[in-house]
Amino acid sequence: MMLKVSDVKQFLYCPRVVYFTYVMPVPRKVTRKMEYGKEEHLDIERLERRRKLRSYDLSGGERRYRTKLRSERLGVEGVLDMHIVCNSGCFPVEFKNTSRRPGLHHKYQLVSYAMLLEDQYGKPVRQGYLYLTPGKRIYGVEITPNARTFVRRTLDKIRMMIARESFPPAPRRPARCFECEYRNYCADVV
Numbered sequence: 001m002m003l004k005v006s007d008v009k010q011f012l013y014c015p016r017v018v019y020f021t022y023v024m025p026v027p028r029k030v031t032r033k034m035e036y037g038k039e040e041h042l043d044i045e046r047l048e049r050r051r052k053l054r055s056y057d058l059s060g061g062e063r064r065y066r067t068k069l070r071s072e073r074l075g076v077e078g079v080l081d082m083h084i085v086c087n088s089g090c091f092p093v094e095f096k097n098t099s100r101r102p103g104l105h106h107k108y109q110l111v112s113y114a115m116l117l118e119d120q121y122g123k124p125v126r127q128g129y130l131y132l133t134p135g136k137r138i139y140g141v142e143i144t145p146n147a148r149t150f151v152r153r154t155l156d157k158i159r160m161m162i163a164r165e166s167f168p169p170a171p172r173r174p175a176r177c178f179e180c181e182y183r184n185y186c187a188d189v190v
């Protein structure tokens, strides 16, 4: 079964979001944050074209935007916000609209994209970046063997949850439910 990179992020944020996507699809509200996110991506791409690659500790390279990636080996596909291709390799970059430090779900989404890039280019990817748009801050993320294993295990867990149709528990942090578009379907937490 072909999964999406965003499923890895969502599953680590709250596995029920993935359950509501594949096992029991329900209509969901389009929030203002989602609408705003789409417009903001276009602005970031415009600004990013003027930014120096030194911000990524790179002396040169070519930026590629909104790249469709697909790995038959991993059974995953997705659209990567940006990646930089240069002599020393290629580097995935994901834009995030958050003023907090990036969460683990953001990190492993980026690692998943790194794994898809490896399949696309046939070269190892050792480093990626999360670009936090509110403060224009960039966080480097090392793409380690352990991180790759964690992504593979997460994909296995997602597939198992879908195959067994098992309703997962809510996240430990109730704050995650406040702005969730699936709130109406989780009577036990709201």
Ligand code: SF4
Pocket (backbone or CB within 6 Å): 014, 015, 016, 017, 169, 170, 171, 176, 177, 180, 181, 182, 183, 185, 186, 189
């Ligand atoms: S409301 Fe909470 S438990 Fe339900 S899907 Fe959203 S984050 Fe998960």
